[in-house]
Amino acid sequence: MTTEAIRKTAKQTVSSSIGILNWRNLKKVAAWCFLGVLAVTQVYPLLWLLLYSLKTTSEIMEGKFFSLPKSFQWSNYVEAFTSGEYSKYILNSIIVTGISLVLTIFFGAMVSYAITRFQWRYGNAVLLIFMIGIMIPIQSTLLPLMVIFKNMDILDTHLSIIIPYVAFALPMAVFILSGFLRGVPHEIEESAMIDGASIYRTFVSIILPITVPPIMTVTILTFISVWNEYIIAATFISSESLKTLPFGLNSFVGQYTANYGAIGAFLVLGALPVIIVYFILSEKITKGMVAGAVKG
Structure with a gap:
């Protein structure tokens, strides 16, 4: 091979390498921009919510979508604790959320274990029934549940x-749990x-410790949905002493006025x-989200 041919080949190799590097860099930049x-x-x-909670009601009513407060109203947080009875509402939310979490994980793990590890005829049918529940x-369930709970005399209770x-x-x-357990040897x-x-x-002793990552995923998803739920709590709870945190926001809304700054602090x-x-x-949640896709 002549010297000219060697130089030409080397130039083409360098050019292709530069092109590959530029394409990789472009993909990285695009990915970082998206993230x-x-x-x-x-x-x-x-x-925005943090700034909202530090404003007066008059500043909020000015309608500026994003602006710094003229003076930080830390008194909104004091009012959220005192007038809003934050401690009572958060205690109710902790009780309801904690019990709901334990029961969901306990029954969910048992059902998933029975569906995926036992050889029985109706396993897939039971799984299908649960999937329909999603x-x-x-x-659509509020009215029938209202009638059922009234007949059971458990209406207006946790x-x-x-x-x-x-x-x-x-x-x-x-x-989530059945998808993970299908991959366990x-x-x-x-x-x-x-x-x-x-x-x-x-x-x-064996299955529950193995399923910790997907259980953490179930924990955070259930925690968020129960902690922030409003419709069911507003429908079945009427006693002030049993209200949960989202329902407690009504304490800041009067017949003619509303303390929007305190509402923001409460949120x-x-x-x-x-x-x-x-x-x-967060780390266990990330592992749990992909755990079901990894086969043992």
Whole structure:
């Protein structure tokens, strides 16, 4: 090969390498731009709400969509704690959300284990029934549930909202957990049974620890939906002492006036537990979302 041919080949190789690098850099820049826009759209509402909570009612009524407060009204947060009875409402939300979470994870894990690990004729039919539950809107169940709870004499109790919360959270929990358990090798259970472990011991000591990542995903999804739910709580709860956090916002709205600054502070305090829980469980949530796609 002549020297000219070698130079030409080398030039073509360098040019193709530069082209590949430029294409890779372009894809990286495009990806970062997309993620940046996505991050701004997610963070902006929280920032806007924080500024909203530090304004006076007159500043809010001026209608400026995004502006700094003239003076930071930290008194809005004091009023949210005192006049808004934040401590009472958040205690009710913690009780309702905590019980709903435990029941959803407990029943969801058992149902998923039975559907995916036991060889029985109606396993897929049961799974299909739960999947149909995802498509049922909450609003269509309010009237029949009202009649049922009234006949059971549990209307206006925490139980009257915990039951619907668990019922509507179970389909998604079963969907996520069953998808994960289908990828778990059966040899794990067979080894435990050879060692003398019963089905219940295998479920508690082996299956539950393995399913921690998808359980964390179910936890955060259920936590967010129950913590922020308003329609069911407003329908079945009338006693002031039993109201949850979203329903407690009504305490700031009078017949002729509304303290919008205190409402904003109340919303910030209500969103804070969700943000904290998400950051604590974020790594396990990410693993849980992809766990079902990884086959053992």
